[in-house]
Amino acid sequence: MDTLSALLSSLLSSKLVIQSPYFSSSSLLLRRYLLFLLHILLSLFSLLLSLLLAPSRSDSSxxxxxxxxxxxxxxxxxxxxxxxxxxxxxxxKYELVRSLAERILDDNLRFGVAGVNRGALSEAFGRTLRRLEAAVAGESGVEALVGKVSRWWWSATAGEEERKGGGAAAEKMAAELMWLGKKMAECGAVEEAVERWSAAAGLGCRAVAAEPRIQVALVRVAVFLFKHANSKQFEGCQGGGQEEEEDKRANCDCWMAMLTSWLPLLCRASNGTDAPVLSGREKAEMVRVLEEMIEKLTWEQQEEVLALWLHNFTLCPDSDWPNLESCYTRWYSESRKLLM
Incomplete structure (x- = not known):
């Protein structure tokens, strides 16, 4: 408005000057009066506009x-x-706030307000997953070389507590992902954790080159979520018709994303650093889960996943898990029948 006022003032001034080459003192006073009056009118107009627009802005906030x-x-x-x-x-203070969170989550379930848990846990799971991916990303490329040199130096010169600090933050985030996932399962929101985990392809790719302790923590999270992804709860109720077909396609896409993102890590990090990541019974159960999940995919998707497994499984001489040879053999036998 000030710019408009100045522009109009200059125009009016120039017009008066042109029309009155022999202007007197009375005409000068008249011109100043007109300019002052115009300025007041423009100010009132600006104030009126601001008053009219103010209610709509306040209502939208x-x-x-x-x-x-x-x-x-x-x-x-x-x-x-x-x-x-x-x-x-x-x-x-960590145990204090952790126990406080546990108490609030359990009380919400007991008092029938699980919806509060679902929203807060979903937000926390997504935030922790993003932070973990950013932390593990620092272990790739040139930064990985710098990290290895740094860890070698600290292992030679630092004390025991300092040596534990390298991947402690990422390891903590992975452990908290497991905790958050279990809490989401308790309140019926684990499907969202599965979907977020299946979409974390970048984390799965970088985890292959991460520190062994971080790999162990990520394998535990992956195994937990794989089991829930293969559950009847995740597949949902089959309503029939087009909606059922859309649900099946969505589930297949999620299973496919999980398998392609996390099978390479499972093939490489199943032994653990100082103890096995999984017991023999847990490994056998997980193989069954993987086989069932692969068999639910389309024929082309099964071929892609099994080729990925064979490539990574043979690249890891120190690990013999997960052994999907029987699944591969069944798929190949069925494929051969199509040629007959």
Missing amino acids: PKPAAQPEGTRAARALSHVLAVVARVPVASR
Whole structure:
């Protein structure tokens, strides 16, 4: 408005000057009066516009008083979960905030407000997964070489506690992902954790070259979520018709993403650093889960997954798990029948 006022003032001034080459003092006063009057009119017009536009802007913004009661509870729980992620495990306050989060989550289930848990846990799972992916990304490329030299130097010169600090943050995030996933399963939201995990292809790719301790933690998370991805709960109710076909395609896409993202890590990191990651019974159960999941895929998807498994399984001489040879043999036998 000030720019418009100045422009109009200059135009009016120039017009008066052109029309009155022999202007007197009275005409000068008249011109100043007209300019002053124009400025007042423009200011009033600007004030009127601001008053008219102000209610629409205020109505579009959220008002805290209008939010439901459950939103405050969800925000409080989300804040506690964020603090759990931020506080180091070595801090004496970690167990305090972790137990506080456990108590709130359990009480919400007991009092029938599991929806509060689902929203807060989903947000925390996604946030932790992004942070973990960023942390593991620092272990690839040139940064991986720098990290290895740094770890070698610290292992030779630092004390025991300092040597543990290299991948402690990423290892903590992976352990918290497992905890969050279990809590999501308790409140019926584990399907969202499975979908987020299946979409983390970048993390699965980088995990192959991560520190062994981080790999172990990620294998545990992957095994937990693979089992839930293969459950009847994840497949959902089959309603029939086009909706059923869309659900099947969505499930196949999710299973395919999980298998292609995490099979290479399972083939490489099943032994653990100082102890086996899984027991013999758990390994056998996981092989059954993988076989069942692969058999639910389309024929072309099965071929892609089994080729990926064979490539990574043969590249790891120190590991003999997961052995999907029988699954590969069955698929090949069925493929041969198509030629007859």
